[in-house]
Amino acid sequence: MTEAPSIRTLDRLRAAAQAACRARRPEGQPVVRVxxxxxxxxxxxxxxxxxxxxxxxxxxxxxxxxxxxxxGHCYAExxxxxxxxxxxxxxxxxxxxxxGKAGMLTRFFLGEGDPRFEHMLGATVxxxxxxxxxxxxxxxREQRLVMDRCGRLDPQSIDDYLADGGYGxxxxxxxxxxxxxxxxVGAAGLRGRGGAGFxxxxxxxxxxxxxxPLRYVVCNADEGDPGAYMDRTLIESxxxxxxxxxxxxxxxxxxCQAIIYxxxxxxxxxxxxxxxxxxxxxxxxxxxxxxxxxxxxQVSLFQGSGAFVCGExxxxxxxVAGFRGTPTHRPPYPAQKGLGGHPTxxxxxxxxxxxxxxxxxxxxxxxxxxxxxxPGTAIFSVVGDVVHPGLVEIPMGVTLRELxxxxxxxxxxxxxxxxxxxxxxxxxxxxxxxxxxxxxxxALSEAGAMMGSGGLVVMDEHTCMVDVARYFLEFTRNESCxxxxxxxxxxxxxxxxxxxxxxxxxxxxxxxxxxxxxxxVRDGSLCGLGRTAPNPVLTTLRYFxxxxxxxxxxxxxxxxxxxxxxxxxxxxxxCARGCDACVGCCPVDAVFTTRTRKKGIDQSLCVKCGExxxxxxxxxxxxxxxxxxxxxxxxxxxxxxxxxx
Amino acid sequence: MIEIRVDGQPIAVCPGANLLExxxxxxxxxxxxxxxxxxxxxxxxxxxFVALGDRPDPVPACTVAVQPGLEVLTDTPAVRRxxxxxxxxxxxxxxxxxxxxxxxxxxxxxxIARFLKVPLKRPDLPPLDPPGGPPGTGGELVVxxxxxxxxxRCVRTCRRLHGHSRLTFAGRGQRTVVTDWVETGPAIRCxxxxxxxxxCPVGAIRLAPGANDPES
Ligand SMILES: Cc1cc2nc3c(=O)[nH]c(=O)nc-3n(C[C@H](O)[C@H](O)[C@H](O)COP(=O)(O)O)c2cc1C
Ligand code: FES
Numbered sequence: 001m002t003e004a005p006s007i008r009t010l011d012r013l014r015a016a017a018q019a020a021c022r023a024r025r026p027e028g029q030p031v032v033r034v035x036x037x038x039x040x041x042x043x044x045x046x047x048x049x050x051x052x053x054x055x056x057x058x059x060x061x062x063x064x065x066x067x068x069x070x071x072g073h074c075y076a077e078x079x080x081x082x083x084x085x086x087x088x089x090x091x092x093x094x095x096x097x098x099x100g101k102a103g104m105l106t107r108f109f110l111g112e113g114d115p116r117f118e119h120m121l122g123a124t125v126x127x128x129x130x131x132x133x134x135x136x137x138x139x140x141r142e143q144r145l146v147m148d149r150c151g152r153l154d155p156q157s158i159d160d161y162l163a164d165g166g167y168g169x170x171x172x173x174x175x176x177x178x179x180x181x182x183x184x185v186g187a188a189g190l191r192g193r194g195g196a197g198f199x200x201x202x203x204x205x206x207x208x209x210x211x212x213p214l215r216y217v218v219c220n221a222d223e224g225d226p227g228a229y230m231d232r233t234l235i236e237s238x239x240x241x242x243x244x245x246x247x248x249x250x251x252x253x254x255x256c257q258a259i260i261y262x263x264x265x266x267x268x269x270x271x272x273x274x275x276x277x278x279x280x281x282x283x284x285x286x287x288x289x290x291x292x293x294x295x296x297x298q299v300s301l302f303q304g305s306g307a308f309v310c311g312e313x314x315x316x317x318x319x320v321a322g323f324r325g326t327p328t329h330r331p332p333y334p335a336q337k338g339l340g341g342h343p344t345x346x347x348x349x350x351x352x353x354x355x356x357x358x359x360x361x362x363x364x365x366x367x368x369x370x371x372x373x374x375p376g377t378a379i380f381s382v383v384g385d386v387v388h389p390g391l392v393e394i395p396m397g398v399t400l401r402e403l404x405x406x407x408x409x410x411x412x413x414x415x416x417x418x419x420x421x422x423x424x425x426x427x428x429x430x431x432x433x434x435x436x437x438x439x440x441x442x443a444l445s446e447a448g449a450m451m452g453s454g455g456l457v458v459m460d461e462h463t464c465m466v467d468v469a470r471y472f473l474e475f476t477r478n479e480s481c482x483x484x485x486x487x488x489x490x491x492x493x494x495x496x497x498x499x500x501x502x503x504x505x506x507x508x509x510x511x512x513x514x515x516x517x518x519x520x521v522r523d524g525s526l527c528g529l530g531r532t533a534p535n536p537v538l539t540t541l542r543y544f545x546x547x548x549x550x551x552x553x554x555x556x557x558x559x560x561x562x563x564x565x566x567x568x569x570x571x572x573x574x575c576a577r578g579c580d581a582c583v584g585c586c587p588v589d590a591v592f593t594t595r596t597r598k599k600g601i602d603q604s605l606c607v608k609c610g611e612x613x614x615x616x617x618x619x620x621x622x623x624x625x626x627x628x629x630x631x632x633x634x635x636x637x638x639x640x641x642x643x644x645x
Numbered sequence: 646m647i648e649i650r651v652d653g654q655p656i657a658v659c660p661g662a663n664l665l666e667x668x669x670x671x672x673x674x675x676x677x678x679x680x681x682x683x684x685x686x687x688x689x690x691x692x693x694f695v696a697l698g699d700r701p702d703p704v705p706a707c708t709v710a711v712q713p714g715l716e717v718l719t720d721t722p723a724v725r726r727x728x729x730x731x732x733x734x735x736x737x738x739x740x741x742x743x744x745x746x747x748x749x750x751x752x753x754x755x756x757i758a759r760f761l762k763v764p765l766k767r768p769d770l771p772p773l774d775p776p777g778g779p780p781g782t783g784g785e786l787v788v789x790x791x792x793x794x795x796x797x798r799c800v801r802t803c804r805r806l807h808g809h810s811r812l813t814f815a816g817r818g819q820r821t822v823v824t825d826w827v828e829t830g831p832a833i834r835c836x837x838x839x840x841x842x843x844x845c846p847v848g849a850i851r852l853a854p855g856a857n858d859p860e861s
Contacts, residue, residue, distance in 0.1 A: 307817075324814060329688040329708045482795065482814075482821030485691045489734040492773055492819045513769060520730035523702065523723075524691050 004175030006291040010167060013283055017162035024159075030063040030084040030110055032056075034097075035077065035151060037070035037236040038268050039229070044098065045078035051099035052080075055106035063110050069237020071151030072391030073138070079151075080105075081124060087113040090123040093133055138388050141407045145369060145377045146353050147393045150237035155272055158279040161240040167285055169359035170244050173251055174293050181252035182208060185355065188363035189375040194220055194311075194348030195423070195452050196528070197374070197441035207335040207343040208253040215255040216344040218334075219246055219352055220316060221262040221269070224308035225424030226475065228455035230379045230391055231349035235262070235269040238353075239276035243299065245352035247286060248359065250297045253345050257298050261316055264303040273301055308425075308479035312527050313346045315481065326483040327527035348453070350379055370396030374440035378454060384421075385460040387412050394439065401435040404458055415460040418559070419544070421468065423452025425475045426532030428539030429459075429468060448539040450532065464559030465544040466551055469536045470498040476533035487530030490521035494537060502562045504628075506552040515541055555628040563608045566625055567632035570599050570612075574622035582612035582623065592637045600635035649715040664709035664717065665693050675719055676728055676757040678735075678846055679796035680707040684805065690796050691731045692757065696721045703727055725761070732763050737770040738819075739847070740791040748848025754794070776820040785835045785853050786812060786825040792849035793823055799841035799850055811835050812850075823849075 003011075025031070034040070034049040052065045063084075073079055076095030082105065083091035092115050094105065101119065108114045115130075122133035133139045144150075153160040161167070173181050186201025207215060219242065223231040235242060246258050262269055277299050281287040288296040302320055309315045310325040313334050319325040320339060338344025354376060358366045367375045374396040380403065383389045387409030394403060400420055404410060411417045419429045428449030430437065437443050441451050459468065477491040497514045500506050518534035518541070525531045541548065550556040557565040570582070570591075575598040582599055583591045590605035591612060599622075601612070613623040626632050646657045649664075651673050658667040666682050668675050678690035686707040694703035696718040703724045706717075718724070736754065743749045743765070758765055775791035788799075797814070800823060804810040811834075815824045825835075842850045 329686055329705070478818060480818040482817045482819065483687075484689045485731045485734050488795070488819055488821065489738055489773065490730075493734070493737065493770055496771070509769075517730070520727060524694070524727045524731060526688055526691065 004171075006171040006174035006293050009284070009292040010171035013167075013285075014162050017159040020159045021157075021163045025064070028085050030061075030082070030086065032063065032065045032106075032110075033068045033081040033083070034065060035070055035079045036067040037155075037233055038266075039070050039074045039233070040077045040079065041268070043077035043096075047099045048078045048080065048097050048102050051102035052106060055103045056110065059106060059111055061106065061110050063106075066154055067156065068153065069150050069155045070233045070391070072142075072147065072233070072393070073388070074390035075388045076121065082109055082115075084109060084113070084115075087115065089115050089129060090125050090127040090132075092130070093121045093124050094119055095121045137406045138392075138408065141398075141402065142393050143369065143377055143395050144393050145357050145366075146241075146350060146379065147234065147237075147391070149241065150233065153238060155237050155239055156275060158240060158276065158283065158285075161238070162283075165360075166240055166356075167244055167291075169356035170247050170251075170285070171291055173248050173359055174291055174295055178208065178252045178254060181248060181359070184363050185252070185358060188358045188366040189373075190351065190354060190358060190366070191374060191441055192348060193350035193354070193379070193453070195450070197451055200347065200351055203335050203345060203347070204249065204253050206333070207255075207345045210343075212254075212343050214257075214340070214342045215253055216339045216342055217246060217250045217253065217255045217258040218316070218320070218339070218344055218346045219258065219260040219349060220311060220313065220346055221260055221266075221349045222304050222311035222316065223263065223266075223349075223453065224306070224311045224479070225453055225455045227383050227457060228381050228424055228453055230381050230454055232266050232269050233391055234349055234353050234379075235266070236272050239272050240280065241353045241356055242273075242349055243276060243280055243286065245355035246299065247290065247297050248355050249345060249347065249352060251295050253343070255345070256296050257300075259300055259302050259320060259339075261302045261304055261310075261320065263306050265306050270301065270303060277301070307481070308475075309481045309527070309529050312529060314527065316346065317344065324481070326481045327529070329526065350454075371438065371440045373442055378439055378451070380439075380454045380456045382408050382456045382458065384456075384458040385411050385415065385463075386458040396440045397438045399436050399438050400430065403439060403456075404435070408458075411458065411460045413460075415462065417458070418461045418463055419459045419465060419468070421449075421457040421459065421472070421536070422455070423450040423532075423535070424455040425472045425479075426450070426529070426535050427452045427455070428535045429465060429543065430539065431543040434543075448535065448542060450535065462559055462561060464502075464557050464561035465540045465547045466498060466501055466557075467559070467561050469540045470495065470502055472536040473498060473533065476529065480529065480533075484526035484530060486521045486524040487526070487533065490517055490525075490530070491533055493517055494521070494534070498537070501548060501551045502557075502564070504551060504555045504562070504565045506548075508549075508552055511541070511545075511548055511552065555630075557627045560625045560627050562627075565629060566608060566627040567603055567629035568601055568606060568608060568610065568612060568623055568625050569603075569632040569635070570601055571622045571624050572596070572598050572600075572635070574620050575599055576617075576620050576622070579617065579620065581615045581617055585611040585615040587611065594635060595638050600637065601632075602637055603629075603632060603634075647711070647713040649711050649713070649717060651717045652719055658711050660713070661710045663707065664695070664711050664715075665706040667711055668695075668706060668717070668719070673719060674760065675706050676732070676760060677707065678753055678757075678794060679798060681798055681801055681805075681844070684801055687797055687801070690735075690794065692728055694724045694727045695719050696724055729761050729763050732757055732761055733767050733770050735794050736763070736765060736767060738773045738775065739794065740772075740775065741765050746792070746848055747851070748792075748845075752848060753846035773819065776816060776822050785837070786841065787851055787853050788812065788823045788825065789849045789851075790822045792847055794847055794849070795821055795823065796846060797823070798844040798846065799823060802840050802844045806838065806840055807836065812841055 080097040190200045191197040315325045315327040334344045656671040677693040693706040
């Protein structure tokens with residue numbers, strides 16, 4: 001059997017790419033790989049890369065600096081891998097590499113072959129010389145199916161991706177029928193990673209059905225959830241995997257136009273995508289006659305201007321068409337009637353980036369990962385009160401406890417875990433009793449949370465759950481497009497009630513009214529934004545009702561966080577005579593000296609900023625926060641004249 | 646013609662007809678504000694909920710195309726709960742001063758409130774401040790944000806009649822307003838047809854003083 005033209009063409013491209021990679025990378029030359037995704041850049045990785053280049057040039061060392069994407073270990077950025085084969089060591093991962101450290105590593109490791117063990121995180125591969133990072137839970141419990149190449153390849157280089165086996169799935173797919181791809185994705189049981197978890201195969205089938213003259217594929221890279229950045233990372237670290245998935249999707253459903261809707265607040269992602277599309281078109285991997293076949297796909301970018309609701313698929317389509325980004329009623333679903341009335345498949349970045357993996361490994365192998373109803377992996381951005389925040393890719397079905405404690409190191413500073421908020425601003429807050437909930441679409445929805453796009457915020461005991469609900473509702477209230485009654489006005493009233501409770505002015509009827517409103521907004525709203533906005537309220541009312549009641553009945557904030565309900569005071573037993581640390585930092589001069597030359601806080605002046613608590617030296621640790629506020633012991637301020645003497 | 650059953654009563658309708666329109670034509674009242682017959686459903690006022698067959702969650706009737714054998718219930722507790730809640734929310738953002746309102750007695754809110762037995766003034770949902778003055782006004786039409794229920798009938802009617810709309814939505818969330826937008830883009834002339842004023846269910850639109858004055 002002769003090889004299909006697409007595979008022959010790809011083989012030729014790959015051979016050329018491998019040759020180009022070899023030419024760029026002399027055998028044995030030491031290489032410094034700096035992670036230059038947005039997270040790295042924010043931590044100063046550009047300066048680090050520059051410092052390496054300068055130090056290498058100055059020392060006249062034969063080595064090169066390469067850029068890669070993000071490995072997901074955001075707590076350790078800027079993250080650098082140094083591969084120095086001649087030193088006899090395996091590639092080594094260094095965390096928090098400042099420009100100073102870069103100079104030092106250049107001199108000692110690249111120059112003298114001493115890897116400075118005290119600065120490293122570990123080797124990137126198992127070996128006999130030094131401990132490997134794979135021995136840590138944060139590394140070995142992950143299963144990188146989709147993010148495998150993130151942080152390994154240079155996102156700017158299509159040669160890297162081709163040489164690593166990239167676009168093989170596209171070539172394979174083009175050798176078969178579109179129906180076979182739809183069937184394979186359906187058999188793999190892939191569910192949309194954008195939030196709702198709709199079976200991707202069914203969506204494609206729906207869009208491919210019938211004889212439409214024109215079809216579209218849209219990649220949803222709007223990612224408006226605060227604190228979520230997995231789509232950005234995937235694009236910035238490995239854009240070609242997304243493009244490959246996009247092209248496969250277009251082939252499967254019979255589309256010849258694809259649009260990537262990416263938010264304008266992601267300038268690096270936009271730039272990365274633009275150059276990736278240009279590079280792919282130049283190699284004939286996108287554009288007319290993809291890989292020498294009759295299949296054509298034109299990919300364009302659309303920059304959204306950062307409205308959260310534009311991530312909702314119908315609002316996104318309105319926005320692309322040039323209208324106000326407001327959702328429309330479904331059905332008809334975009335897969336039936338989307339852009340310009342044509343069938344339009346809208347899929348999330350992670351969903352599309354998973355497609356090449358499914359094609360490469362086969363539906364069976366994909367199903368073997370994860371749970372029967374939610375196969376594959378989930379990518380979470382874990383943030384909040386957790387030791388090792390960052391991006392984590394785990395098989396579906398791992399429990400929240402494993403994810404938060406075993407993989408991400410748990411809650412820092414001996415504090416107790418209180419809750420975890422999953423699914424972005426419209427997800428739910430789950431308490432400690434539900435930590436054994438497996439991470440999959442159905443189990444999370446059942447608990448009142450949702451998979452969402454994979455934002456996960458860990459909260460410790462010093463979090464007020466009413467305030468958390470207030471915070472997220474404020475976000476959704478501000479992001480409501482204003483089209484439908486429930487979302488536009490219901491969120492306003494809910495927020496007003498929550499603000500009242502946080503001020504200690506809530507009444508018991510408020511809880512009932514809040515719950516009723518939350519249910520009505522959930523059941524009555526037009527789009528997913530309004531339908532899910534009450535989730536933080538409903539779940540906190542369900543699992544942390546005692547905190548609401550404490551606010552209303554006792555004017556007490558159990559998390560010691562709502563300012564009007566708390567007070568700071570100084571424990572005179574612990575306060576040290578003559579120490580003035582808290583006096584200087586108080587912005588309103590509320591701290592005074594007592595007759596015994598210790599300190600007190602004038603409650604009538606205090607604005608509860610907490611600066612004194614930060615300033616008090618740890619050996620005294622004398623500042624206390626208490627709720628309700630009236631429990632703070634009253635310390636008389638000595639008359640002004642007496643204090644002076 | 647096909648037959649559907651609404652609250653147990655059979656009615657004959659054209660296949661594919663809009664359920665809200667069909668019910669209204671058959672004399673079965675369903676509260677509604679935003680729907681315009683013949684245009685795609687905006688489904689934004691969230692008042693026209695009905696329960697369909699054995700589906701537990703109410704859906705807006707204006708989004709449903711009838712099919713033979715459809716079973717519709719207009720008066721279930723879940724339907725009424727959502728309708729009352731939506732109305733109360735709308736009233737909380739509406740300045741209630743009926744005696745001085747030009748729409749008094751023909752106002753859709755008054756009719757729906759009477760139908761749903763919801764008092765016009767609710768002590769438990771404190772009135773919300775109306776959104777600030779509409780940006781970019783200056784045209785002949787004035788839309789009062791303290792009365793407007795944002796049903797969008799005026800915007801869609803203007804577009805249907807003239808191909809483009811003089812009135813448009815501006816702002817978002819609770820600060821959304823309908824406004825006569827003349828400051829940007831090619832000026833769209835108002836033809837003084839008055840259609841927007843006519844379709845407004847609550848009397849929130851009027852001509853600016855002196856707008857019809859040939860001098861100005
Ligand atoms: C308020 C709101 C915001 C959303 N934001 C996003 C987003 O930022 N990215 C995304 O992929 N999907 C988002 N979605 C989900 C999309 O509507 C849609 O379900 C998804 O893009 C479908 O792709 P999938 O099948 O691959 O998940 C959002 C939904 C809602 C209701
Ligand atoms: S008339 Fe159906 S939602 Fe407004």
